Amino acid sequence: MLVELKNGETYNGHLVTCDSWMNINLREVICTSKDGDRFWRLPECYIRGSMIKYLRIPDEIFDMVKEDIVVNKARGRTDNQKNRGGSRGARQGFGGRGGGGNNRGTGQQQRGGPKSFRGK
């Protein structure tokens, strides 16, 4: 996936992990300077979520996430019932639309990312 930062630099690499603040870990990264004429190869990098402007994601991911949402909806109902009355700890960061969905979604991306890149 491609990550553009607020300062205009772009990072192209495989997503390894991310958290609910959108902090992300990339592997096999190509960093491009703002003006696009300088490049750096980095084996690994960590990007603070708040620095991100946008992400460009392979189209296949969307279908995966969609399937995931369907699964989560079915599962989510039972989860919510379990959590009822418990702490709100489970809902952090992007919460709302199923905090769990977020993490599971990235799990999918981890698996899907490299595959789809190899395909291209």
Added chain:
Amino acid sequence: MSSGLESYVNHTVSIITSDGRNFVGTLKGFDQTINIILDDSHERVYSPNQGVEQIILGLHLIRGDNVAIIGEVDETMDSSIDLSAIRAEPIGSVVF
């Protein structure tokens, strides 16, 4: 709670970001910080001396901080506009 982005889901929207760019695509999702998932997106690049250039981008996630305006695209109005005839200065970026 969010004041009605729900009604735009699965509709074509135009997003103006705080750096003054314009993305158009199908709104697939959002959250309370207005992070946006745009499917089949393209960027419309406006310039003063040539028509609007459209750059196909595919699936995009735009971080909420950078979003300024999200407009629902009126498809009939949109198709009636000849983008190649439009000349415009780029929008300035948001100064925080």
Added chain:
Amino acid sequence: MVPTYCKFVIFNKIVRLTSKMLFYSFFKTLVGHEIIVELKNDICVTGRLHSVDQFLNIKLIEVCVSDPEKYPYMNYISESFIRGSVVRYVQLPVNSVDSQLLQDAARKEITIR
């Protein structure tokens, strides 16, 4: 008969006692009015206030940009959502704002806090 002033303050107490909520409640009373929103990128958008949320994100209907020649970006848009954080000013119709009421409510809120 409860005077309007009381209604406003009581409503605020129910919602929550932060100044943000005061303006949230205030904007909610303006739903349906024509307003002009000036953004931090100098664009001015005119429209009818459809809704507002706790972050003061604004949803407008019947939108038009005040300088469509310069900004044709929004010509094909009839309805729009503006992120609260990019708003510089909101111009309101004079007769739909009771500034005395608003001042009193703001003062009241400061003393409560």
